[in-house]
Amino acid sequence: MRLNNYILLFFSVSIFLSCSGTHKIPKGDLLYVGHTIDIEKGEESKKTRKQIKSELDGLIRPVPNKSILGMRPEIFFYNLIGEVKKEKGFKYWVKYKLGAEPVLMSKVDLEYNKQVVQNYIENKGFFNAETKADSTRRGKKAKANYTVKLNNQYKIKSVVFPKDSVVLSQEINKLKEKSLLKVGNTYDLEDIKNERVRIDANLKEQGFYYFNENYLLIQVDSTVANHEVDLIVKIKKETPEKAKKQYKINNIFVYPSFNLRRDTIARKKQDTIHYQDLTIIDNKTVFKPFIFDKTLLFNKGDLYNRTTHNLSLNRLITLGTFKFVKNEFQVNDSVKNQLDSYYYLTPLPKKSIQVETLAKTNSANYSGTELNINWSNRNTFKGAELLKISAFAGLEVQVSGQNNGFNVYRFGGDASLIWPRFISPFQMNSGSAYVPNTKASIGYEYQLRTKLYSLKTLNASFGYIWKENERKEHNLNILNIAYTSPNNVSELYQSQIAANPSLQRVIDKQLILGTTYSYTYTNTMEQNRKHNIYFKGGIDLSGNSLGLILGANDYNNPKNILSVPFSQYTKAEVEFRHYLNFDKETKLASRIIIGAGIPYGNSKELPFIKQFFIGGTSSIRAFRARSIGPGTFDGSQNSNSFLPDQSGDIKFEFSTELRGQIYKIVKGAVFVDAGNIWLLNENSDKPGAKFSGKFLNQLAIGTGIGLRFDFDFLVLRTDLAFPLRKPYLPKGQEWVIDDINFGDRSWRKENLIFNLAIGYPF
Structure with a gap:
């Protein structure tokens, strides 16, 4: 030994x-x-x-x-x-x-x-x-x-800006009120560099196109006092004369069919079109002139400024029509202090077809694949309109849950037309870096749930999409129509309806006609921030105008459109996410969702597709999809063998997970999820389902661990979760932490939930 x-x-x-x-x-x-x-x-x-x-x-x-x-x-x-x-x-x-x-x-x-x-x-x-x-x-x-x-740190005693009568000096002097260099602050070379950048950026807004920060000198005099300095802002003597001048916009030239090889080696005769302040040079007249007038923000006679310069370029890029966008300014020798602006645009192919295969996961715990065929025309009516026609077919299966074995087959198509402008009887303009869009769409989907039923859905919408900037986006559908009708309802499903009448709602004919609006704010694209946030709030209104016109105020005697009762409700939902970034690969991600829907007038309850559900791969992962709530109601007592009918009018959900890298493409997570749904009104068939002030005591809570395999083009997610609190258990027995026993096969079978999904949960 x-x-x-x-x-x-x-x-x-x-x-x-x-x-x-x-x-x-x-x-x-x-x-x-x-x-x-x-x-x-x-x-x-x-x-x-x-x-x-x-x-x-x-x-x-x-x-x-x-x-x-x-x-x-x-x-x-x-x-x-x-x-x-x-x-x-x-x-x-x-x-x-x-x-x-x-x-x-x-x-x-x-x-x-x-x-x-x-x-x-x-x-x-x-x-x-x-x-x-x-x-x-x-x-x-x-x-x-x-x-x-270190010895003693010097502080700023005074900051002197130029005061002579030169226009450039006068403009610089106007900027001193918001200077980064403050009397009494400690001396810092980084502040001086940033001040030069600030002055240059402001001068670019005032027409000084040829000026740059290197023409500025900030002298430091450390002899003025004990451990103090004077800072003197000066224009360097070697600054070129053209950098000292303010320039205005003169001619604006647009080349919408620019080809680098053709236009620099062998120029062909091209047509010249004068429209408003624009001179459009196009040998094919591929685009109607008005599209450039709405996209480019400079007008003849405007003082040059960098903001308008960059906004115009971004708007051209976000049209989605041009492969390359190039812009340059040249001094007009015939007019004093004037710039001619040139835009060279290389179009993308007008028509294209794309075939793609997708891996999908939905909130009902289904995973599957989908084949899409998309045909696009990027300049349908010569106004940069995008016409897109798509056809799709897909299969979805449930890996774990009560729908295992009841596959879903889907096929259909849709067509959409996007105009890169507001189409409205009212004057609507946007000066942001993103061109506003008007969108009209129509689509059809046939969905077959094997052994159960099939649904045919026709939908159409017309509305507007616009972004204030890269963080803020608005989506307003003035008109949103959805019509759903059932077909081939099986005897198996009919027998389940007899035992659980609320299942009838799934296959009822539904007509939704209303308006939707959503607002999104996010800074998640800024990778170097300690904190990133995402917010989305939306409201969904249906049937209100029809209700007023037809006098719908009794859901027991609803008004019909084409022999179908139309839905009348108001629904609102907000989602907030926060990402605390510890380093590049480690973060704490959290999400909260709050939603509520109120049926009235022509409707006793929300349409089934508009109700809230909870549980599943991207919700509370310790519970199977749609298997929680409402409230303390135990749906397992009377749910059918293939589809839990546990939906609600109100939803509260919270999740947080710590994410980190294990090895290159393999990332791990530890998470906690909580939430529930409730009904607005009492339901004798679902005791404990009504929302009350005690809702926080009715939350389902679960935890678990997961692996994420990040292949760049695809993130495959696996989560293993188990419940900590079951709201439907008798009072005082809801917490089940003491019952956790990984060695017990029966406990694992009942409580251990494996989730397979595509992408992160949030």
Whole structure:
């Protein structure tokens, strides 16, 4: 036994020494293991010293090999593999992906790092600072040590802007009120750089097209007082004359069928069209002139400004019609201080066809695939209109849940026409970077639920889509029509209706005619933010105008359109998401959903497709789809074998999950979900379903873990979840934490829910 222990100890020490990374260090060299920065205590606050130290840490080079409990696995894997001849394969992956070359002390330039530290702290206003650098050795390891004495930080005594009579100087002087350089603030070179950028950006809004920040000089005078500086804003003497002038827009030329090769090598005779302030040069007259007048925001005689410049370019791009958009300005030699603007536009192919296969997951816990065939015409009526005709066919199955075995087959098609402008009897304009759209659509879908029934749905809509900016989007459907009728209802489904009459609603004929509006705000595209948010709020109104016209006020005697009672209701829903980003791969994602629908007039209840459901792959994952609520009602007591009918008029849902990377494409998550749905009114068939002030005591709660396989083009998500609280259990027994027993087969069968889905839940 003692011999075995010695052998085990020998191998343990060998592995430890190998992982420490020092056994293959070249003779005469040392392993660089990092640095220390000591900022001597002075008059500065502890917070200032701490902040400067943190920022200096990120400037020191090189970065040492990563260390875990004193071991350096990167060096171990690097040394494990000998010479690698190919830049691919398993050996290359181990040596250079898992491993990394040892960072040696001979690669550390102490004098260079000392100068980096000194420059940084001087740029922060510590003009009299002192920096020292040396190194310490311990065995085969070495560390760099930097000592900083800050002394006194200089502050701004005064800021002087140019006051002469030159137009450029006068415009710069107007900007001093919002200057980033404030008297009493500490000196910071970064603030001076940002001030130059700010002044330049403002001058670009005032017609100074050829000016740039490099023509500005901010002199620093540190002799004026004890530890104070004067800052003097000046225009450099070598600034070109044209950079000092304000320019206005003169001629605007548009080349809507520009081809780089044709138009630069062998120009052909082209037609010239004059429309408003535009000169359109197009040898094919592919586009009607008005589209450019509505898209380009400059008018002849306008003072040049960068905002209008960029907005016009963005609007041309978001038309979705042009492959390349190029713009340039040239001085008009015949008119003083005037610019001619040129827009060179290369169109996308007018017609295209696209075939795509999709993987899908829906809220009812169904997963499947869909084949889409899309035909597009990007300039249907020569006004950049987009006509899109699509046909689709798909299959959806439920991996786990009560619908397992009852597959859904879908096929249909739709046609939509999008005008890149507002089509309205009222004057509607948008000056944002995104062209507003008017959209009309019509579609048909046939849905077959095997062994149960089929539904035919015809829908049509007309409305507007517009974005204020990249964060804010509005979607208003003035007219939204949906008509659904059943077919081929099976005897199996009829028998279930006899036992559960509310299932009749699923196959009732439905006519929805109303208006919808939604507003979306998000900054999730800004990857470097600590906090990202997403908000979407919407309202859905149906049957109100018809109700007033036809006098619908009795749902027991509803009014009909084409022999079908029309639905009358108001429904609102808001969703808020928050993402707390710890680093690039780790975040805490949270979501809350609140919704409510109120039927009235011609309707006793919301249409089935408009009601709220909860549970499933992208909801409360510890419960099967649509199997929770309403309220404390236990739907398992009388639900059928294939479709839980647990819907409600009110919904509250909350989820939070911690996401992190496990290995490259594999990401993990730990999550908690909570929520429920309720009815507005009492239902004798569903005791406990009515919403009340005690709704927080009626929440279903679940937790679990998951893996996400991110293939860039597809995210495959797997979640394993189990309930913590079941609202339908007797009072005092709702919490089921004490019942958790992963070793019990019957517990696992009843409580452990596996979810397979496409994409993140939110």
